[in-house]
Amino acid sequence: MRFLCPNCGQDQEILLDRKPWCLVCHIEMISATDYSKVWMSPYFAIARLQKIAETHGTKRALTEGRFKKEREAVATAFLAFALSKLGGEKFYIEIETADNTPDIKLHHIDQSSGHNNIKTRSVEVVDWEEHVPDIMEVIRKKCSRPYPDYYFLLVSARYAGRFINFANICDEMKTIQSPFLETWVTGFSGINKLAVARVAPGLLEFSLDYWDELQNAKQQPEIVRRGIRGTGTEFYPLGPSFLPLPGD
Numbered sequence: 001m002r003f004l005c006p007n008c009g010q011d012q013e014i015l016l017d018r019k020p021w022c023l024v025c026h027i028e029m030i031s032a033t034d035y036s037k038v039w040m041s042p043y044f045a046i047a048r049l050q051k052i053a054e055t056h057g058t059k060r061a062l063t064e065g066r067f068k069k070e071r072e073a074v075a076t077a078f079l080a081f082a083l084s085k086l087g088g089e090k091f092y093i094e095i096e097t098a099d100n101t102p103d104i105k106l107h108h109i110d111q112s113s114g115h116n117n118i119k120t121r122s123v124e125v126v127d128w129e130e131h132v133p134d135i136m137e138v139i140r141k142k143c144s145r146p147y148p149d150y151y152f153l154l155v156s157a158r159y160a161g162r163f164i165n166f167a168n169i170c171d172e173m174k175t176i177q178s179p180f181l182e183t184w185v186t187g188f189s190g191i192n193k194l195a196v197a198r199v200a201p202g203l204l205e206f207s208l209d210y211w212d213e214l215q216n217a218k219q220q221p222e223i224v225r226r227g228i229r230g231t232g233t234e235f236y237p238l239g240p241s242f243l244p245l246p247g248d
């Protein structure tokens with residue numbers, strides 16, 4: 001199992017000891033967690049892909065299959081920014097590890113009834129990449145497969161420099177038999193400008209300042225984990241934690 005010293009940052013594979021101490025700092029090391037049951041803030045998800053880009057280069061971070069989950073989490077973070085504009089909720093991202101679908105679960109805690117209710121959106125993320133001229137090709141292909149009717153489809157426009165007309169996509173969506181509850185598109189529309197739109201059912205467009213959104217999202221605890229106490233569902237920050245990046 002992998003352990004990290006929270007003080008010196010030493011990262012080691014340790015086989016037998018379940019509670020190892022750092023030999024240099026004489027403090028207990030933190031064991032690695034994986035994505036299961038971990039909720040990440042949108043900021044944390046974005047910062048992780050940033051770290052991957054710093055380590056492996058931007059091109060690899062944005063194209064290699066081993067970083068796909070992290071890219072999907074970032075696309076979902078952008079969706080979370082837009083959804084927060086509607087209801088002010090604080091969203092958390094869970095990367096699905098056990099099942100093939102959905103790719104991501106987007107959670108928030110609804111306290112309108114006086115106690116904590118977890119509300120979850122199941123999100124399928126699909127990339128729209130350079131070699132496909134028409135975004136509708138990507139959407140049609142996805143819509144031809146069976147999905148539960150409560151799933152969201154999120155199209156991540158992966159390259160800059162192409163104008164996206166959300167109103168046109170919205171019109172085309174009316175001619176498609178879609179299994180999805182809602183379909184969204186996200187991408188950068190300029191430096192620090194994030195465009196996020198719901199294209200079905202009905203058009204809802206958001207033009208967001210990327211840096212402002214990042215600063216906002218930074219206020220949330222980075223990782224939380226669910227715990228059950230009494231009858232309620234409690235969430236607590238995971239505290240110092242070690243979630244190794246893929247490819248490290």
Ligand SMILES: [Zn+2]
Nearest residue numbers: 005008022025
């Ligand atoms: Zn140490």
